Amino acid sequence: MEDGILKNISKHILLNDEERSLFNSLLSCKTLPKKTLVLQADQDCRYLSYVSSGALRSYYVDREGRESTIMFAIADWWITDMYCYLNRKPAMMHIETIEKSTIFQLSRANFDQLLEAVPKFEKFFRIMMQNAYTREQLRVMENLSLTAEERYHSFVMKYPQIVRQVTKKQIASYLGITPEFLSTLKKPEI
Amino acid sequence: MEDGILKNISKHILLNDEERSLFNSLLSCKTLPKKTLVLQADQDCRYLSYVSSGALRSYYVDREGRESTIMFAIADWWITDMYCYLNRKPAMMHIETIEKSTIFQLSRANFDQLLEAVPKFEKFFRIMMQNAYTREQLRVMENLSLTAEERYHSFVMKYPQIVRQVTKKQIASYLGITPEFLSTLKKPEI
């Protein structure tokens, strides 16, 4: 399924065969069972991962042991602890598979090499970061201005596919509410 | 003070004289009094603004008229309603000066032209978007895992200069709490 990843990239930049094969050579592919940790907090965050199939989530565990889901990544999404990946800091988050998943990983060294060798990728990653930024900013905006119920409905409308692949408990931890409270909310009409 | 903006860019990419002068020619400079609207919701978001001096903030106003501060921008920061700027959508946010400010503005057309003419700027904006993304993601993480008081202390530690330039009411609306409640919190040791 390397097709998926190159198709993802071709949405934004045009690559020739040589560039494609260089890119492929810098990636490693893994198929992982459900509930496998891809990254553990305090470890070195070595990889940026593209989800070819399955689903992953990143989450933060605070001192009291409470989990906050930072993001979900289903097919065709990229995921990592971006701050720690880019700045070579020990990871703040955990990342785990929610179901059996196939991912392609780009190490930090290969990321640097790729940008050096094919500057066109600057554009690709600029657009990726731009989309990630505007998505997070919208999330902050909704967290500040909507009620828990409205946020839940907005999530379901925006990410119907994710809703099918993750548990309500995980959605609650993404929305910043308890599973008990989520369960009292009116179900949105999809 | 165009020095400031070129210095900001030189932190990440090296420009020759020709590129610098092209860049300068694509910018327009404005000095605005306190409480001036730079962008109004529903308008076309035409500009990305670099703050040379002063302070701006972007905020969202919901149906009930409640304001949520999305971001502050003091000297050397860039600000816009990024989603609407990039996607040519009517603005969701307002942006206003908090004090007398001097800003440099890059229109969307000039942004496209700049990236076309000097691809090195892809790298600059990749890094800008990257920083913005990781900053917002950390904010989401803190919103989900910290109490209001901890978020306030974290804000004061992270942005001491912003604290000097904005009101407590504005900080409250950034943190997602009421000014009354902020006022009951223990003052952090700076």
Added chain:
DNA sequence: CGTCTATTTGAATGTACTCAAAAGCGGTGG
């Protein structure tokens, strides 16, 4: 089938909100 986790339900609690009012502070005009 049995075990483990997710989901739901309910009661008691707490955190943060609304509303009201007083105090503080800064800017402006007489």
Added chain:
DNA sequence: CCACCGCTTTTGAGTACATTCAAATAGACG
């Protein structure tokens, strides 16, 4: 120059939304 006006900040009482804890029910997986 200073008195007034408007906005910010603080304080307090009452309230609402969301939490914790406990327990029952439902679902998924080996």
